Amino acid sequence: MTARPIIIDTDPGQDDAIAILMALASPELDVRAITTVAGNVPQPRVTDNSLSLVTLAEREDVPVYRGCSRPLVRKLYTAEYVHGPTGVDGADLPTPTVEAHPMHGVDAIIEACLDAGDEPITVCPLGPLTNIGMAIAKEPSILDGIREIVWMGGAFDEAGNTTPLAEFNAYVDPHAAHIVFSSGVPLTIMPLDVTHKALMVERHVEHLASIDRPAAQAAAGMVRFYERYDIDKYGIPGAPLHDPCVIAFLLEPSLFSGETGPIAIDHWNEATIGNTYRSEEEGVGRATVMSSVDADAFFDLVIERVGSL
Ligand code: RIB
Numbered sequence: 538m539t540a541r542p543i544i545i546d547t548d549p550g551q552d553d554a555i556a557i558l559m560a561l562a563s564p565e566l567d568v569r570a571i572t573t574v575a576g577n578v579p580q581p582r583v584t585d586n587s588l589s590l591v592t593l594a595e596r597e598d599v600p601v602y603r604g605c606s607r608p609l610v611r612k613l614y615t616a617e618y619v620h621g622p623t624g625v626d627g628a629d630l631p632t633p634t635v636e637a638h639p640m641h642g643v644d645a646i647i648e649a650c651l652d653a654g655d656e657p658i659t660v661c662p663l664g665p666l667t668n669i670g671m672a673i674a675k676e677p678s679i680l681d682g683i684r685e686i687v688w689m690g691g692a693f694d695e696a697g698n699t700t701p702l703a704e705f706n707a708y709v710d711p712h713a714a715h716i717v718f719s720s721g722v723p724l725t726i727m728p729l730d731v732t733h734k735a736l737m738v739e740r741h742v743e744h745l746a747s748i749d750r751p752a753a754q755a756a757a758g759m760v761r762f763y764e765r766y767d768i769d770k771y772g773i774p775g776a777p778l779h780d781p782c783v784i785a786f787l788l789e790p791s792l793f794s795g796e797t798g799p800i801a802i803d804h805w806n807e808a809t810i811g812n813t814y815r816s817e818e819e820g821v822g823r824a825t826v827m828s829s830v831d832a833d834a835f836f837d838l839v840i841e842r843v844g845s846l
């Protein structure tokens with residue numbers, strides 16, 4: 538089996554961290570690069586957290602590249618109120634044994650896609666789309682080297698989690714999202730519509746915490762910290778594990794279902810900025826927008842992979 542080449546673009550973030558650990562534990566995936574983007578917490582924290590995660594997974598072979606420090610147009614808006622000041626509160630991640638690669642994350646994305654040849658790259662953004670939008674703007678021909686983009690972001694028939702209309706990753710950099718949406722790239726989206734059905738409830742967390750291995754223990758600690766915000770805000774029985782939906786889709790796509798059609802994102806009106814929606818008239822691009830998931834099978838996969846590290 539030839540492993541699928543992917544790039545993970547990320548703003549860790551506890552849920553990003555679990556997605557990264559899942560990917561690093563999965564032989565089906567060839568993680569060519571981890572590129573970091575300011576989002577949940579600023580640079581350099583997202584880069585430091587990514588370096589700690591490849592160290593925790595004993596996958597220092599995977600290069601980490603520091604990407605953009607702010608959105609393309611808007612001021613950076615961060616989410617320490619959800620993730621804590623480190624972005625990965627709840628776990629004491631190891632001090633990195635490696636440093637970030639000197640190349641900028643945007644250039645690393647461009648180089649990997651231009652060099653893809655007959656192995657096009659699956660790009661997995663888990664945060665604001667700043668790096669991806671910048672890469673497409675800088676070198677549009679990278680689209681030929683991209684198999685598809687699978688992004689966690691947006692909210693379609695679900696309310697937003699940052700404003701009533703906007704999900705965090707879409708809200709932070711709607712202009713970059715507009716570039717990606719309108720680029721014509723094959724696009725699959727894991728919005729809140731589906732991630733809010735992937736709630737990590739007590740039995741899942743206890744199962745993870747029962748695995749006496751460093752990555753599983755770190756993941757359980759991070760969920761324990763991260764879950765309190767959503768449980769308090771929504772009165773739900775567990776935290777939505779947003780970003781691991783992207784990696785699970787690559788590993789077992791049949792766990793998810795959704796619809797393909799024209800989409801758009803508000804990126805001009807302050808009252809609705811970051812709102813993602815389906816529209817025949819205003820759609821600027823097409824995407825498969827996921828809306829359902831087999832939650833039990835999803836968490837079995839998450840726990841199996843993270844627990845194997
Ligand atoms: O809205 C949830 C998304 O925003 C997740 O990717 C989380 O990590 C934050 O980046």
Ligand code: CA
Binds near residue numbers: 547548550553577
């Ligand atoms: Ca994220």
